[in-house]
Structure formats: C-alpha cells, structure tokens
Amino acid sequence: MPARIITIMNQKGGVGKTTTALNLGAALAELGRRTLLVDMDPQANLTRGLGISHEEVSAGKSIYDVMIDHKVELAAAARPTRWENLTIVPSHIDLSGAEIEMVSMIGRELRLKRAMGALAGSFDYILLDCLPSLSLITVNACATATEIFVPMQAHPFALEGLGKLFEVLDLVKAEINPELDLTGVLVTMFDNRTNISREVMDRLTAHPRLGGKVFKTVVRQNIRIAESQGAGVPVIHFDRSCHGAEAYRALALEVEAQRLGANDAGGQKTTSPAASAPSTPPVASAGS
Numbered sequence: 001m002p003a004r005i006i007t008i009m010n011q012k013g014g015v016g017k018t019t020t021a022l023n024l025g026a027a028l029a030e031l032g033r034r035t036l037l038v039d040m041d042p043q044a045n046l047t048r049g050l051g052i053s054h055e056e057v058s059a060g061k062s063i064y065d066v067m068i069d070h071k072v073e074l075a076a077a078a079r080p081t082r083w084e085n086l087t088i089v090p091s092h093i094d095l096s097g098a099e100i101e102m103v104s105m106i107g108r109e110l111r112l113k114r115a116m117g118a119l120a121g122s123f124d125y126i127l128l129d130c131l132p133s134l135s136l137i138t139v140n141a142c143a144t145a146t147e148i149f150v151p152m153q154a155h156p157f158a159l160e161g162l163g164k165l166f167e168v169l170d171l172v173k174a175e176i177n178p179e180l181d182l183t184g185v186l187v188t189m190f191d192n193r194t195n196i197s198r199e200v201m202d203r204l205t206a207h208p209r210l211g212g213k214v215f216k217t218v219v220r221q222n223i224r225i226a227e228s229q230g231a232g233v234p235v236i237h238f239d240r241s242c243h244g245a246e247a248y249r250a251l252a253l254e255v256e257a258q259r260l261g262a263n264d265a266g267g268q269k270t271t272s273p274a275a276s277a278p279s280t281p282p283v284a285s286a287g288s
C-alpha cells in the first residue's frame with residue numbers, strides 16, 4: 001500500500017496542528033506503522049517536541065536545505081528518533097526566509113514533491129506539519145500530500161477563516177494536485193463542561209463540507225499534552241494513561257481504519273459520526 005501523505009493544516013494559530021502531527025505520528029509508530037514526520041514550520045515546535053535541539057538540527061540537514069537546494073533530497077534530512085518506526089525531517093529557523101529565497105526558483109510549488117523521491121516507498125504514513133499561514137511552504141505541502149487533516153479548537157471563532165482554507169484547497173486541486181482531499185477534521189482542546197465547545201461541535205458536524213469528516217475521537221484539554229511537549233517526549237510515552245494519550249491512540253486506530261477502508265469503524269464515511277460526541281463521552285475519555 002502506498003504511503004498516506006497527510007498535511008495537517010489550518011491557517012489559524014495554536015489549534016493543535018503540531019500536537020496532532022507529533023502525537024498521532026507517535027501513536028501510529030507504536031502500532032508498528034513506519035511513520036515520517038516532516039516539520040514544515042520555522043518555529044520547529046514539532047522538532048522540539050521530539051526532544052531534538054536547535055544545535056542538533058544545525059549539525060545536519062533540515063527541511064530548509066531541502067526547500068532551497070534542489071540537490072538535497074528529503075531522505076538526506078530524515079533522521080531516526082528515539083522511538084521505533086518514527087522518523088523526522090526537522091525544521092530550522094532559517095526556513096522563515098526560504099520563501100524569499102525560493103521566489104525565482106522554477107517549480108517552486110513542487111519542490112517538496114520532487115524532493116520526496118523514492119522515500120515515500122519506505123513509509124506507511126508521512127505527516128506534514130504546516131505553519132499557520134497559507135504560504136508557499138503550505139502550498140508545497142498541499143502539492144505533495146494526498147490528504148488534509150484539519151485540527152480545530154472547540155472555540156467560537158473556530159470556523160472563521162475556513163472559507164480561505166477551502167479556497168486554497170480548491171485552487172491547489174485545480175492547478176497542482178487533483179488528488180488532494182480533506183479527509184479528517186479533529187476537534188482539539190475540547191472542554192465538555194462548556195456549552196461553547198458543544199455548540200462548536202454541533203456547527204462543525206452540520207457544516208456541508210466538514211460534517212461527514214469529523215473524527216469520532218475528540219481530544220480534550222489536558223495539561224499533560226503541553227507538559228510532554230516541554231519535556232520533548234510524545235504524550236503517549238510521557239504519561240501512557242492520561243486521557244490525552246488515550247485520545248491520540250484512539251485517533252491512530254481511527255486513521256488506520258480509514259486506511260483499511262473500514263467504513264463502519266473509522267467514523268469517516270458514516271453520516272456525521274461526531275454528532276453524538278457532545279452527548280456521549282468521546283472515544284478516548286473512558287477510564288481517564
């Protein structure tokens with residue numbers, strides 16, 4: 001089966017993109033799936049979340065080298081992590097200047113796709129963590145991926161700016177990558193004590209383009225998630241039994257079910273699976 005290349009995007013900042021790339025990736029790796037994480041954000045939070053320091057990144061190649069130098073393949077920047085089946089292409093602050101350096105580059109929208117080379121054949125999942133803007137780097141991620149996951153915070157403004165995201169998706173589909181599809185919406189930082197969280201969930205599941213794509217798994221607010229990132233360890237290894245770890249493990253199973261085409265197990269292809277989430281406990285909440 002070819003690798004699923006999934007870009008995790010939302011131009012809204014702080015909605016859980018990096019947290020999802022990191023912890024979904026770690027949970028898929030734990031299931032034995034060969035997983036590559038590509039940090040495409042100059043903030044390098046994903047890189048840092050795996051305990052890799054700026055100095056370690058500077059000592060080798062990063063996504064920055066891949067983007068600006070057509071002789072550098074993605075494989076040259078990929079490095080193993082402390083966890084089995086989990087590989088990362090780290091990011092570097094220099095990536096913030098890459099857009100300007102790429103302005104005169106021929107085929108600049110397809111740079112990442114070209115750099116992928118045969119590497120995709122070595123993985124089951126490739127997760128691309130995008131920065132919170134619809135930039136050339138994000139366009140590169142969209143040109144390379146076959147799927148988009150959109151994490152959304154359960155917040156009143158969550159659906160704002162979605163029109164822009166669909167605009168970009170439709171444009172990329174028409175001009176660069178007809179295979180790209182939005183296949184998952186993940187609600188993060190959910191607080192089932194608040195009406196707002198439940199209202200956002202209801203609006204999401206009623207949305208004409210998102211409703212049927214909302215994952216059954218909902219990630220609730222959990223301080224252990226933030227702490228694990230500070231410690232440079234995915235939450236599923238940092239505190240195996242916290243509900244954040246359970247949520248990301250449940251999400252990995254749902255994502256796997258999509259891959260295996262299990263229509264009834266994944267919640268993707270049934271009608272509005274998350275419609276019941278506000279009234280029934282989220283998948284991962286049992287026992288935590």
Ligand SMILES: Nc1ncnc2c1ncn2[C@@H]1O[C@H](COP(=O)(O)OP(=O)(O)OP(=O)(O)O)[C@@H](O)[C@H]1O
Nearest residue numbers: 013014015016017018019132189220221222225226
């Ligand atoms: N479920 C959660 N519970 C508590 N804190 C969380 C949760 N998910 C993410 N966070 C925290 O919220 C902050 C923002 O998350 P994250 O960095 O994943 O968002 P992002 O969308 O990648 O942000 P950016 O747009 O800046 O790249 C981080 O400090 C993270 O640790």
Ligand SMILES: [Mg+2]
Nearest residue numbers: 017018041045
């Ligand atoms: Mg991020």
